[in-house]
Amino acid sequence: MGDTEKNLALLFEKAEFKDWILFFDKADALFGKRTDVRDAHDRYANQEVSYLLQRIEQYHGLVILATNQRSHLDPAFARRFQSIIHFPIPRPEERYRLWCNAFPSQVEIAPDIDWRQIAARYELPGAGIMNVTHYCALEVLADQTRRLELKRLEAAILREYVKEGKVV
Incomplete structure (x- = not known):
């Protein structure tokens, strides 16, 4: 058994009797789809998922x-889930509320930022x-400066778009 399985085995054994909730973030990395076996790495990855x-x-x-x-998860996991909850991208009104509450009070917002x-x-x-x-x-x-100008905000948004792979 590889190190990942050993560590997961320890985690599951420890959690079993402690009423823990196990939370796996970025689950697609660990619970990815099984593939056709072309080499030892594929076989090992498939064993890990199994x-x-x-x-x-x-x-x-x-x-x-x-x-x-979600499309990167092995479908066998989805069959075992009791619930799948999709969180869609916030709508404009929800984004507005997020923006209004996002900045700390130490940052002055320029008047031209709407x-x-x-x-x-x-x-x-x-x-x-x-x-x-x-x-x-x-x-x-x-x-x-402690003041956020529109130009800086929009540059940061475009930077985030690039990080997310969105076309600007």
């Missing part, structure tokens, strides 16, 4: 998987909005 299928079925507690790549317009124009998930917020907050604190 092992996880077995352990999840035997586990009596709650297991939560999170991924933004959060409704930003929310309508730029389709970002909540995590993307927070990435832009963190980037901008660090930038304005680093240059000691």
